[in-house]
Amino acid sequence: MRTPDLIRFARDAATGNPLRTSLLILAMAIGVAAVVVLTALGDGARLYVISQFSSLGTNLVIVLPGRSQTGGFNPGNAITSTPRDLTIDDAQALLRASAVHRVAPLAIGTSEISYGGKLREVMVAGTNAQFIEVRRLKLAQGRFLPDGDWRRGAAEAVIGAKIRDELFGAETALGQLIRVGDRRFRVVGVMASTGQGLGMNTDELVIVPVALAQAMFNSNTLFRILVEANGRESIEAAKAQVSEILRLRHEGEEDVTVITQDAVLATFDKLLSTLTLAVAGIAAISLAVAGILVMNVMLVSVTQRTSEIGLLKALGATGATIRSAFLTEAAMLSLAGAVLGYLLGQGGAALIRQLYPAFPAYPPDWAVFAGLGTALVTGILFGVLPARQAARLDPVQSLAKR
Amino acid sequence: MPALIELSGIERIFHLGDSEVHALRHLDLSIAAGEYVAVMGPSGSGKSTLLNLLGLLDHPNIGIYRLEGRDVTTLSPEEQARVRSERIGFVFQSFHLVPRLTAAENIALPMTLAGIEPAQRAKRVEQALKDYGLADRASHRPDQLSGGQRQRVAIARATIMQPAMILADEPTGNLDRATGEQVMRLLEELNQRGVTLIVVTHDTTLGARARRQLLMEDGELRHDSTIKNK
Numbered sequence: 001m002r003t004p005d006l007i008r009f010a011r012d013a014a015t016g017n018p019l020r021t022s023l024l025i026l027a028m029a030i031g032v033a034a035v036v037v038l039t040a041l042g043d044g045a046r047l048y049v050i051s052q053f054s055s056l057g058t059n060l061v062i063v064l065p066g067r068s069q070t071g072g073f074n075p076g077n078a079i080t081s082t083p084r085d086l087t088i089d090d091a092q093a094l095l096r097a098s099a100v101h102r103v104a105p106l107a108i109g110t111s112e113i114s115y116g117g118k119l120r121e122v123m124v125a126g127t128n129a130q131f132i133e134v135r136r137l138k139l140a141q142g143r144f145l146p147d148g149d150w151r152r153g154a155a156e157a158v159i160g161a162k163i164r165d166e167l168f169g170a171e172t173a174l175g176q177l178i179r180v181g182d183r184r185f186r187v188v189g190v191m192a193s194t195g196q197g198l199g200m201n202t203d204e205l206v207i208v209p210v211a212l213a214q215a216m217f218n219s220n221t222l223f224r225i226l227v228e229a230n231g232r233e234s235i236e237a238a239k240a241q242v243s244e245i246l247r248l249r250h251e252g253e254e255d256v257t258v259i260t261q262d263a264v265l266a267t268f269d270k271l272l273s274t275l276t277l278a279v280a281g282i283a284a285i286s287l288a289v290a291g292i293l294v295m296n297v298m299l300v301s302v303t304q305r306t307s308e309i310g311l312l313k314a315l316g317a318t319g320a321t322i323r324s325a326f327l328t329e330a331a332m333l334s335l336a337g338a339v340l341g342y343l344l345g346q347g348g349a350a351l352i353r354q355l356y357p358a359f360p361a362y363p364p365d366w367a368v369f370a371g372l373g374t375a376l377v378t379g380i381l382f383g384v385l386p387a388r389q390a391a392r393l394d395p396v397q398s399l400a401k402r
Numbered sequence: 403m404p405a406l407i408e409l410s411g412i413e414r415i416f417h418l419g420d421s422e423v424h425a426l427r428h429l430d431l432s433i434a435a436g437e438y439v440a441v442m443g444p445s446g447s448g449k450s451t452l453l454n455l456l457g458l459l460d461h462p463n464i465g466i467y468r469l470e471g472r473d474v475t476t477l478s479p480e481e482q483a484r485v486r487s488e489r490i491g492f493v494f495q496s497f498h499l500v501p502r503l504t505a506a507e508n509i510a511l512p513m514t515l516a517g518i519e520p521a522q523r524a525k526r527v528e529q530a531l532k533d534y535g536l537a538d539r540a541s542h543r544p545d546q547l548s549g550g551q552r553q554r555v556a557i558a559r560a561t562i563m564q565p566a567m568i569l570a571d572e573p574t575g576n577l578d579r580a581t582g583e584q585v586m587r588l589l590e591e592l593n594q595r596g597v598t599l600i601v602v603t604h605d606t607t608l609g610a611r612a613r614r615q616l617l618m619e620d621g622e623l624r625h626d627s628t629i630k631n632k
């Protein structure tokens with residue numbers, strides 16, 4: 001049989017039973033659409049997290065007190081069990097490193113803020129002038145903390161957009177005196193609203209000079225030191241230099257953890273890629289189910305068309321011809337289902353993007369190919385058994401069937 | 403002139419559980435090219451079994467079937483399919499048209515299966531439609547045709563590959579007398595043009611029109627009109 005004839009024959013056979021055909025195509029389409037939409041969600045989540053992380057700042061190296069990664073037995077750790085704290089001096093020492101561009105110490109605590117009788121709990125961040133650059137943040141009004149001695153600092157504060165709204169409403173905030181804990185600060189700037197995001201949200205933050213924050217919390221430790229490397233290539237160098245400087249300052253003990261943003265990103269990237277893959281796998285199960293459906297429907301179709309198969313044999317069709325006719329039909333149904341599912345899936349992903357513009361719900365290319373491929377392969381694979389069954393039918397008995 | 407069909411020592415046994423049904427018993431039969439043979443006999447006597455065997459749809463348990471001098475019982479299924487395609491045309495009692503295909507497509511089906519190119523197919527189908535008075539029914543589906551028209555489509559389909567023989571199992575069984583008469587006349591015309599015609603029928607008057615009558619009984623050939631008293 002010629003290929004165009006085979007295709008036309010299979011198409012006519014498929015359209016000859018529209019209900020059966022449309023149900024089958026639908027089942028296949030749902031499977032493929034599930035793969036496309038779910039992987040779009042998974043990959044969208046991955047891209048979203050990556051973009052959020054990138055907005056934390058670029059070329060970032062972060063120093064945490066304490067050693068979180070276990071690098072084998074360390075005799076130094078065995079003697080002094082409590083790790084040394086990070087101090088402002090530690091942070092300042094990091095400026096000596098050649099690969100380091102900027103350093104921002106960070107002390108964090110909660111306190112009460114009040115203005116004009118209004119009172120609320122806030123997160124207070126003590127840092128320096130570099131912070132806004134390191135974190136790539138933007139001001140809405142005024143200015144940021146001034147450059148100067150990290151161990152001193154004027155009683156000036158920069159407040160988050162939400163704090164400004166709640167405390168000042170329609171009033172101007174700039175130049176006003178606020179009370180944070182038991183100290184008075186002058187508001188010199190308001191941060192631009194960042195909306196929701198990962199990590200620290202500056203909308204509800206009060207930023208003050210690090211020395212004042214430490215005095216307020218009555219401690220001289222730092223929560224983090226944020227280090228900006230000179231460039232992307234110098235991130236690893238900066239990390240090594242930072243580790244070395246701190247090790248020397250801490251009498252040879254490696255009692256801090258230095259992580260790069262890239263490492264964190266890579267971890268998240270891997271985690272969410274795995275998640276997407278898992279989700280795609282689960283969605284692919286629905287494709288296998290659709291494949292089994294194809295098999296059953298084709299088996300029923302073989303039974304229903306037994307007498308036709310007998311006739312084809314009487315008219316000189318070989319077993320191979322009958323096999324390929326049924327396989328072509330299964331492949332066509334799967335293909336139609338896969339294409340429909342692809343369109344539905346892309347439509348679904350587009351709808352998600354429409355509803356949540358911040359969320360880049362694009363199905364990854366591999367998932368689309370895998371989805372379409374799995375649909376076709378399962379359709380054809382599960383079509384083999386019915387096709388072989390049809391080809392094996394005894395012509396005399398088949399012709400006797402009505 | 404060698405016989406078109408030569409059966410020797412044919413046995414066809416069906417196993418039904420423990421019991422055996424001898425559908426054909428030590429059958430020897432020779433049919434020359436161009437003959438017109440009617441196969442008659444009571445129900446269950448093995449007429450259809452014989453025809454299926456001649457059409458290579460069934461195989462004997464014992465015996466040899468020579469078609470045009472060639473032993474076809476030992477051919478592979480593919481080769482048998484080829485013989486069916488090129489040498490044999492079937493006409494069935496219940497027409498066996500594919501319901502979703504038009505009359506023209508049904509007639510073309512053996513050529514489509516044989517991989518004959520569309521232009522050639524169209525030409526031959528057009529001629530066949532004209533020959534069988536179906537020119538204005540080309541695009542009708544079987545359910546839009548009368549019984550007689552359906553059987554004419556089936557005969558057109560059986561002849562489209564220009565086979566050496568036509569095997570017809572009760573071709574008039576589902577038709578009224580007048581229509582059956584027309585159908586028989588069509589088949590006989592084919593025979594007059596040299597096609598070997600083998601018709602199974604219950605109808606003795608129809609059977610009497612054949613030049614040779616075979617009478618089957620209980621799987622045996624009881625009477626062959628060309629041989630006096632077997």
Ligand SMILES: Nc1ncnc2c1ncn2[C@@H]1O[C@H](COP(=O)(O)OP(=O)(O)OP(=O)(O)O)[C@@H](O)[C@H]1O
Nearest residue numbers: 416417418423425444445446447448449450451452
């Ligand atoms: N597939 C089969 N399995 C078992 N027995 C069968 C089978 N096919 C035919 N037979 C038996 O073989 C015998 C001959 O059957 P066949 O169909 O050839 O009869 P027939 O002469 O064509 O009868 P009818 O005039 O009713 O069509 C019958 O006894 C039938 O029961």
Ligand SMILES: [Mg+2]
Nearest residue numbers: 449450451571
């Ligand atoms: Mg019969």
